[in-house]
Amino acid sequence: MITVNRYVCGYCGACVGVCPVCALELVETWIEVSDECIECGRCVKLCPTGALSLEGAKG
Amino acid sequence: MRCDVVVVGAGPGGSMAAKTAAERGLKVVLIEKRQEIGDPVRCAEGVSKARLSSMIKPDPKWIASEVKGARLYAPDGTSIVMSEDKSGDEVGYVLERKIFDRALAMDTARAGAKVMVKTRALDLIRRDGSVRGVRAMRYGEIIDIEADVVIGADGVESKVGRWAGIDTSLKPGDIEVCAQFLLYDKSIDDEYCEFFLGNELAPGGYVWSFPKGEHLANVGLGVIGSRSEPGAPVKLLRRFVETRMPDARIVEMVVGGVPVSGPIERTIADGVVLVGDAARQSDPITGGGILNAMQAGVIAGEVVSEAVSSGDTGVEGLMAYEKRWRESIGKQIARHLDLKEFFIRLSDEDLNKLMHSIQSEDVSKMDLRGMLRVLIRLNPKMLWELRHLVM
Ligand SMILES: Cc1cc2nc3c(=O)[nH]c(=O)nc-3n(C[C@H](O)[C@H](O)[C@H](O)COP(=O)(O)OP(=O)(O)OC[C@H]3O[C@@H](n4cnc5c(N)ncnc54)[C@H](O)[C@@H]3O)c2cc1C
Ligand code: SF4
Ligand code: SF4
Numbered sequence: 001m002i003t004v005n006r007y008v009c010g011y012c013g014a015c016v017g018v019c020p021v022c023a024l025e026l027v028e029t030w031i032e033v034s035d036e037c038i039e040c041g042r043c044v045k046l047c048p049t050g051a052l053s054l055e056g057a058k059g
Numbered sequence: 060m061r062c063d064v065v066v067v068g069a070g071p072g073g074s075m076a077a078k079t080a081a082e083r084g085l086k087v088v089l090i091e092k093r094q095e096i097g098d099p100v101r102c103a104e105g106v107s108k109a110r111l112s113s114m115i116k117p118d119p120k121w122i123a124s125e126v127k128g129a130r131l132y133a134p135d136g137t138s139i140v141m142s143e144d145k146s147g148d149e150v151g152y153v154l155e156r157k158i159f160d161r162a163l164a165m166d167t168a169r170a171g172a173k174v175m176v177k178t179r180a181l182d183l184i185r186r187d188g189s190v191r192g193v194r195a196m197r198y199g200e201i202i203d204i205e206a207d208v209v210i211g212a213d214g215v216e217s218k219v220g221r222w223a224g225i226d227t228s229l230k231p232g233d234i235e236v237c238a239q240f241l242l243y244d245k246s247i248d249d250e251y252c253e254f255f256l257g258n259e260l261a262p263g264g265y266v267w268s269f270p271k272g273e274h275l276a277n278v279g280l281g282v283i284g285s286r287s288e289p290g291a292p293v294k295l296l297r298r299f300v301e302t303r304m305p306d307a308r309i310v311e312m313v314v315g316g317v318p319v320s321g322p323i324e325r326t327i328a329d330g331v332v333l334v335g336d337a338a339r340q341s342d343p344i345t346g347g348g349i350l351n352a353m354q355a356g357v358i359a360g361e362v363v364s365e366a367v368s369s370g371d372t373g374v375e376g377l378m379a380y381e382k383r384w385r386e387s388i389g390k391q392i393a394r395h396l397d398l399k400e401f402f403i404r405l406s407d408e409d410l411n412k413l414m415h416s417i418q419s420e421d422v423s424k425m426d427l428r429g430m431l432r433v434l435i436r437l438n439p440k441m442l443w444e445l446r447h448l449v450m
Contacts, residue, residue: 012101014236014316016216018229018284026216027179028093048236048314050290 004031009051015043062086065206067180072335072352073212074163077172079360087172092179097160101315103277105269108151121159123271127250133414134257134407153269183222190330207372217337223328231284233320238292239279241311244304247274262286263403319343321396327377343399351388358383
């Protein structure tokens with residue numbers, strides 16, 4: 001599951017633009033993750049602040 | 060609610076598109092999900108003076124400073140200077156985008172468009188298979204805004220395009236991930252933009268310093284996504300500032316992503332037009348996207364006005380947009396994509412060699428293309444595959 005550290009996130013929207021399945025949404029100052037996430041990890045790698053992490057297996 | 064055109068996103072691209080369409084008599088709604096247009100900034104704010112002035116009258120209210128030129132540093136510190144009139148597309152004015160974006164939105168409102176803030180597009184409305192507007196959330200309520208055409212100017216996130224079936228998602232090699240500080244430091248040169256190259260400083264990107272007057276500057280960097288790791292831009296920037304200007308006072312922080320994919324296959328769909336970063340129209344080499352977004356916005360506003368009055372808002376009716384932006388800004392974007400793909404592969408040694416080779420030449424009066432021509436003449440072997448770019 002993708003988790004967002006809201007204390008680190010700079011709400012820039014870069015992760016939204018790279019997600020291949022449109023699973024992320026920037027709502028003004030926070031990121032929402034939908035069930036569509038396929039846990040590819042692309043957003044984690046590209047986040048400029050390191051606010052995202054991929055934890056646990058899909059279940 | 061019903062209108063002719065709904066524009067999603069009140070950045071420079073969306074505002075110019077909405078303004079142009081409103082000036083031509085269309086009923087236009089411009090929606091922006093933030094409650095404050097232009098804030099937070101995701102930009103280093105540098106634009107070409109000449110190109111900006113050809114689109115809008117410069118107003119001291121949103122110009123932070125004017126620079127004389129740019130200095131470019133190789134990894135070993137060797138540098139060259141380019142003058143403002145020639146480094147053209149890269150430097151000239153440093154804007155105050157919080158004020159600039161707002162001023163553009165106000166011009167749009169004055170031209171007759173309805174501007175709605177804190178209104179976030181959620182999806183496209185479709186009827187009989189055709190796009191018929193957007194569904195949005197406004198102050199927590201769902202509203203439908205019906206329109207013949209939707210202009211997606213929703214920036215790097217670019218969701219309107221994806222809702223319309225255009226895959227705009229950026230692969231790691233298609234995005235520069237950035238961090239920036241607005242800082243005060245005595246060492247800031249108020250008259251020159253500076254660019255620092257080097258794989259240690261910013262892998263596949265560069266560090267910039269754009270002065271905003273009285274020793275304030277936007278100091279930031281971009282890293283090519285394919286070589287980035289979680290949080291790398293912020294870490295690298297902190298290291299740069301701590302080592303080169305340990306006494307700097309940081310007064311603002313910015314993070315963001317700039318599309319550097321080059322032209323995407325398609326920027327229109329039935330009843331949908333994409334503009335600016337949403338259409339991936341930012342420059343792959345410089346990362347500049349304000350002026351391209353504005354120019355594309357004007358073209359979109361003009362084409363959509365014609366399409367609405369002719370009654371054909373399908374792909375056929377909007378095709379002129381696709382053609383016109385590719386023939387104008389598209390050419391440079393495509394050339395700069397080739398340049399980027401080459402330059403991100405260069406080692407620090409290569410970069411130093413290139414910079415040394417050009418030391419004895421007078422490049423102060425050259426633009427990027429002229430400089431590239433000289434570089435190719437001096438380093439034919441290394442730059443052989445770039446010949447086509449200067450023909
Ligand atoms: C760190 C950094 C430095 C940069 N430096 C420069 C530079 O020096 N010079 C330059 O020319 N360019 C620079 N750029 C690029 C420049 O900022 C963009 O190219 C430019 O802002 C693009 O304008 P736009 O109108 O297409 O999109 P944006 O300015 O990004 O505007 C998009 C708007 O759409 C809104 N939006 C998104 N989704 C929705 C939705 N669902 N509903 C409603 N509204 C929505 C957003 O809130 C936003 O306000 C830089 C970018 C970054 C990240
Ligand atoms: S890329 Fe990182 S900092 Fe930017 S919005 Fe996404 S989680 Fe936040
Ligand atoms: S892990 Fe992949 S699919 Fe999931 S939100 Fe991130 S980019 Fe999207």
